[in-house]
Amino acid sequence: MEDMPGKSSKIPAEYLAEEILNGFNEYRARFGKYTSEAPRLFAERNWQQTQINHLERLRVYKRVLRELCAGLREKLGEDQSNPDIWKSIKSFYQNLIIDKPDSELAETFFNSTIRKSFPGLSIDENLMFVQEGHQPKELKINLELLNIYPSAMGLEKIIRKILEDYDFGVPFMDKEQDIQYLINSVQEVILTRYKVAPETETQILKSVFYRNKAAYLIGRTYLGHKWMPFIIPIANGPKGIFVDTLIFDPDMMSHLFSFTRSYFMVEAKVPSQVVGFLHDVIPHKKTHELYNAIGFNKHGKTLLYRDFLRHLSQSQDKFEVAPGVKGMVMTVFALPSLNLVFKIIKDHFEPPKNMTRAEVRDKYRLVSWHDRVGRMADTHEFEDFAIPLDRISEELKNELKNTVNSLLRVEGDKLIIKHLYTERKMIPLNVFLEDCETEEGIPVIEDYGRAILQLAQANIFPGDMLTKNFGLTRQKRVVFYDYDEIEFLEAMNFREKPKAETYEQIYASEPWYTIAKNDVFPEDFKRWMIGREDLRSHFIEYHNDLFDPVYWQSIQNLLKAGELIHAFPYPEEIRFRPEEKI
Numbered sequence: 081m082e083d084m085p086g087k088s089s090k091i092p093a094e095y096l097a098e099e100i101l102n103g104f105n106e107y108r109a110r111f112g113k114y115t116s117e118a119p120r121l122f123a124e125r126n127w128q129q130t131q132i133n134h135l136e137r138l139r140v141y142k143r144v145l146r147e148l149c150a151g152l153r154e155k156l157g158e159d160q161s162n163p164d165i166w167k168s169i170k171s172f173y174q175n176l177i178i179d180k181p182d183s184e185l186a187e188t189f190f191n192s193t194i195r196k197s198f199p200g201l202s203i204d205e206n207l208m209f210v211q212e213g214h215q216p217k218e219l220k221i222n223l224e225l226l227n228i229y230p231s232a233m234g235l236e237k238i239i240r241k242i243l244e245d246y247d248f249g250v251p252f253m254d255k256e257q258d259i260q261y262l263i264n265s266v267q268e269v270i271l272t273r274y275k276v277a278p279e280t281e282t283q284i285l286k287s288v289f290y291r292n293k294a295a296y297l298i299g300r301t302y303l304g305h306k307w308m309p310f311i312i313p314i315a316n317g318p319k320g321i322f323v324d325t326l327i328f329d330p331d332m333m334s335h336l337f338s339f340t341r342s343y344f345m346v347e348a349k350v351p352s353q354v355v356g357f358l359h360d361v362i363p364h365k366k367t368h369e370l371y372n373a374i375g376f377n378k379h380g381k382t383l384l385y386r387d388f389l390r391h392l393s394q395s396q397d398k399f400e401v402a403p404g405v406k407g408m409v410m411t412v413f414a415l416p417s418l419n420l421v422f423k424i425i426k427d428h429f430e431p432p433k434n435m436t437r438a439e440v441r442d443k444y445r446l447v448s449w450h451d452r453v454g455r456m457a458d459t460h461e462f463e464d465f466a467i468p469l470d471r472i473s474e475e476l477k478n479e480l481k482n483t484v485n486s487l488l489r490v491e492g493d494k495l496i497i498k499h500l501y502t503e504r505k506m507i508p509l510n511v512f513l514e515d516c517e518t519e520e521g522i523p524v525i526e527d528y529g530r531a532i533l534q535l536a537q538a539n540i541f542p543g544d545m546l547t548k549n550f551g552l553t554r555q556k557r558v559v560f561y562d563y564d565e566i567e568f569l570e571a572m573n574f575r576e577k578p579k580a581e582t583y584e585q586i587y588a589s590e591p592w593y594t595i596a597k598n599d600v601f602p603e604d605f606k607r608w609m610i611g612r613e614d615l616r617s618h619f620i621e622y623h624n625d626l627f628d629p630v631y632w633q634s635i636q637n638l639l640k641a642g643e644l645i646h647a648f649p650y651p652e653e654i655r656f657r658p659e660e661k662i
């Protein structure tokens with residue numbers, strides 16, 4: 081063994097590097113086991129277990145890491161924060177993972193390990209993979225990952241062959257009708273507009289993407305001058321498997337991979353190759369978002385951080401307090417040129433907020449584990465996040481000092497923030513509604529109500545539903561981002577207001593009836609949900625159900641009966657069949 085600098089006198093660095101690699105392999109094996117069960121659970125329509133597996137898979141990383149790091153800390157003893165030893169471990173580890181098909185994930189795993197084992201570590205390229213190790217993993221497409229259908233086969237034969245190749249082990253409800261629906265869609269969208277040359281082809285990833293109650297095939301057709309990507313959603317209803325629709329719209333495709341959706345279960349032995357294909361098919365999405373979407377959210381976080389560092393070095397603007405109404409629980413700031421916000425839990429909350437910092441963190445964790453149904457933003461959690469002091473505006477410096485001082489320290493020319501969340505930057509809904517035209521506002525407020533109802537169907541009650549707690553995405557979709565008052569819908573008690581009968585009751589300045597902590601009176605929502613006169617009446621009429629306690633109770637009853645309500649990540653109108661035919 082080559083004599084490495086600073087080799088531990090007690091346990092050789094080589095051994096510790098192997099131990100970290102074993103931890104990584106353990107994580108990959110356990111992650112892979114949950115992923116590999118997705119096709120069977122889909123075939124069995126076992127949605128309960130699908131949900132459990134989704135949650136368990138999200139927990140694997142931390143669980144493996146916790147055990148590994150406890151062992152490492154014990155073995156390293158006083159050497160836990162000896163940079164020479166870690167440098168040596170990194171060097172051995174780098175050699176061990178060099179030929180791994182998922183070495184980029186293994187690097188991220190190393191970073192997590194050292195951050196949890198080395199007290200007081202600051203970002204250091206010698207000790208961590210701040211940038212990618214050897215050679216950056218090229219996002220190359222491997223043709224072996226694809227099923228290929230030459231155009232010369234003819235449309236109908238291609239479609240038949242696709243439905244044969246992707247065998248879910250369950251009979252189709254009506255395969256002939258599915259084939260006809262698919263032919264019609266292709267004719268409508270492609271063949272009426274483009275002439276497909278016979279020497280071209282259609283490619284579909286062999287790996288199927290599973291999420292909730294659906295499976296998705298992802299592919300593209302070469303039209304002779306450009307690729308036309310598509311997604312085929314497939315569902316398994318009580319009468320069998322069926323193709324639910326065919327998606328060509330790039331925005332819809334992109335939304336399927338949105339930061340507001342849960343991660344897919346998909347076999348990806350070489351993640352960079354699957355991401356490479358997705359990158360070509362959905363060019364809008366950044367690489368870190370695609371890694372997140374296929375379940376490697378820790379590596380997604382690494383890439384997000386690398387993007388952040390690059391962005392910082394290429395921009396000059398200053399971090400500012402985020403526009404909109406300031407939070408009572410979170411201090412939120414942003415860099416105008418960057419598509420992210422940074423959220424820190426305040427040191428003290430003003431009444432009526434009376435939760436603790438730990439409780440707020442629990443709520444954020446709940447959201448990251450829960451099905452976000454396209455209506456809640458995913459967050460990444462960072463510890464000891466460094467920002468150059470000269471990039472922070474004076475106003476923000478004061479705001480940070482006044483609200484989160486206990487989490488700040490200065491190291492050289494950097495401000496280090498002990499704990500923060502990053503989240504996609506959106507336009508706060510209240511800001512948008514302040515000066516939009518009526519016609520622009522109408523679809524947005526309709527979507528606001530829809531967002532609340534879809535969250536309810538996923539067993540989430542936002543608690544505080546004011547427009548300031550929702551944001552608008554690039555695609556003008558309304559997304560909830562204020563999690564500190566979130567509750568499970570099942571825990572709420574939706575009530576009608578008792579009718580005042582006596583003189584005292586009618587003229588009482590305070591409610592004369594008792595109100596329990598989880599009581600909710602939906603008819604009150606009318607008073608404060610939408611302030612603008614020109615939008616208010618439309619909202620109240622359009623979302624009449626929102627103000628009816630019986631409607632909320634009916635959603636609770638469905639949830640109590642164990643119903644997993646599937647939130648379709650595409651509009652109802654594009655589905656091939658109405659719900660009653662399924």
Ligand SMILES: Nc1ncnc2c1ncn2[C@@H]1O[C@H](COP(=O)(O)OP(=O)(O)OP(=O)(O)O)[C@@H](O)[C@H]1O
Pocket residue numbers: 402403404405406407408409410411412421423457503504505506507508544548549551561562563564
């Ligand atoms: N993802 C985001 N994109 C853009 N702005 C955001 C985002 N998240 C938060 N903000 C801004 O920061 C403000 C405070 O954020 P947030 O609602 O999460 O804090 P809070 O302290 O939980 O709020 P509250 O006082 O309602 O509990 C928002 O009103 C909005 O203006």
